[in-house]
Amino acid sequence: MFKIVHKRVLNPAVVLMDIEAPFIAKKAKAGQFIIFRIDEKGERVPLTIAGYDREKGTITIIFQIVGATTEQLATLNEGDALLDVAGPLGIPTHIDESAKNVCVIGGGVGCAIAYPQAKELFERGLEVDVITGFRSKDIVILEDEFKKTSSNLIVCTDDGSYGKKGFVTDALKELIDAGNKYDAVIAIGPVPMMKFVCAVTKPYGIKTIVSLNPIMIDGTGMCGGCRVTVGGQIKYACVDGPDFDGHEVDFDELMKRNSTYREQEHECRMLKSAEKA
């Protein structure tokens, strides 16, 4: 069992948990993920590792309530435990030793994954510009954390209720046009956001790394459910990724494949709420 030692609600739909997982905490690196299962009847769900404490033997996860399983997870409290946590899976994010300036972009709950990236690079001594994007003020997360781990933080909201009004892509384009030279851009968030960030950086030839979130079961290269087309070839996000060169990814296909079980997910949530009622 994997005990929840700390829980913090970041916004009404996003929750942070520190979980006891000493073996994983010892090995985890930014960009890697875990697969968890809450209980015997639960599904296996992948979540990117948002942080780790090697000494305490804990890992941090930050998740958005999007389906039946994350809804259930959010009801657990400190002292409760998850039945299974396996990891650290996938290949850690790789930024060239020679890189000096990077821009890290997080969209919504994607900030949870962007944060450890920014932290690691900032601690490595790089100039790290961070752009975060949210629908509105009430769901802004991790602002204090990003302030401490960036050279420059721009918070955007779609409706202008906080920070800069507009999308992360607008902010990125302004930074580039203002003369900022980036060795790499890391973009993590909803698939359409990553797709549009890549469209912005491509004409400038800026290497852009995206972290993909396809449907997955085992996370060890066994089911092929997480296959994505990258550079015209089939890649398994669990063992070849989850990071890929964003300019090579077929985002439209990924969006379609992610909708495979949408109707059943809906039914499942309805069923769970009916049980509760």
Place this chain on the structure above:
Amino acid sequence: MANMALNKVPMPEQDPKVRARNFKEVTLGYTEEMAIEEAKRCLNCKNKPCVTGCPVSVRIPEFIAKVAEGDFEGAYEIITSTNALPAVCGRVCPQENQCEGKCVRGIKGEPVAIGRLERFVADYMMDKAAAAVKPEPNGHKVAVVGAGPSGLTCAGDLAKLGYQVTIFEAFHTAGGVLMYGIPEFRLPKAIVQKEITKLKNLGVEIMQDMVIGKVLSVDEIMDMGYEAVFIGSGAGLPRFMGIEGESLIGVCSANEYLTRINLMKGYLDDYATPVIKSKSVAVVGGGNVAMDAARSALRMGAEHVYIIYRRSEAEMPARKEEVHHAKEEGVEFLNLNNPVRILADENGRVCAMECIKMELGEPDESGRRSPVPVEGSNYNLDVDTVIMSIGTSPNPLIRTTTHGLDANKRGCLIVNEDMLTTKEGVYAGGDAVTGAATVILAMGAGKTAAKSIDEYIKSK
């Protein structure tokens, strides 16, 4: 007096129409009377050809003689002295190519039903056998990677010799392909778990959720005081054909489909894992996994399930019994057919698969006549789901993270006849070495490795 009936005593099974819609076990097993009657068909040959066909050398005529006497406990002791998982083997071994394939009674009539008898004995004793006594520890530690058939066998044999064995399993449940691959209706999961409990009673420790190569490397395991490591990580990486349309919604690997149903119990309403709902399914391939996927699709409610296989039935690698059962249940076989591309509707969901007819040409390197497309015979098959079951490759996680562990160009670990890899103290067996094969061959490899590991540690 031997029973000279030409045919096996038939085994009761669920009616095909009924069972095609449920996940309960298809075959129901012999009664005591049936087992004794069938056991009497064995001639107790002096040269025991059946034993030479068994990868784990079960003393077949001896255990059958005990069954014929009604001494089922005695029979069980004989079987389990060389086979750690008899209830599994009795159900899933390809007996027709092994023990039963060599049976003298098979020359004129059907061979003795060795598999059915093994299953009967294992089932009969399942809850009766006294818990194994934990052997005296010999003070040595061995690690096993993967709790599938080869790892479980290796661990069991070493534990019996007094080794302290830890199995590191990547999934949340031990059993490997016995849990995620082979369906409930062919191998009930409760039986697999009972066999595993017996190993735990011998002192084998199983650590789940440990993805070796990621959470720990093989070298780190050795540093933890394990004197040898056995790698039985299987061949889990599914292959696709590389044809147009394989990324459409509704195309998946047999591994994914079966894992959702078996390991994650997606067929039960109270489990959270979704399974694709299909009306018409094409399963591409002709092996046991293809049969399992096709028969599972029927049970999930599909109206039409097709097997698309590029050769003819004679070349089909699946067990005969599985093909027979699949046909009885209503799976439609389109042999000598091959997919060309998969077509989508406006939402990116599969709506048809274009196929081409094949004919058999000259024998290829496998010795089987190679299939050749018939020009202009293309047609569209209306399906909403395509399940690819054309094989798997060894999982790369360990090979790519362990220094000094060599693999061939297909990714299979290289071992010598003692199952020793190119790294000292590291042994391997099962599908990780051979590529996708059978449960019993993996068990045989686990057994050989256990013997080699024992000799290696003793000689240190």
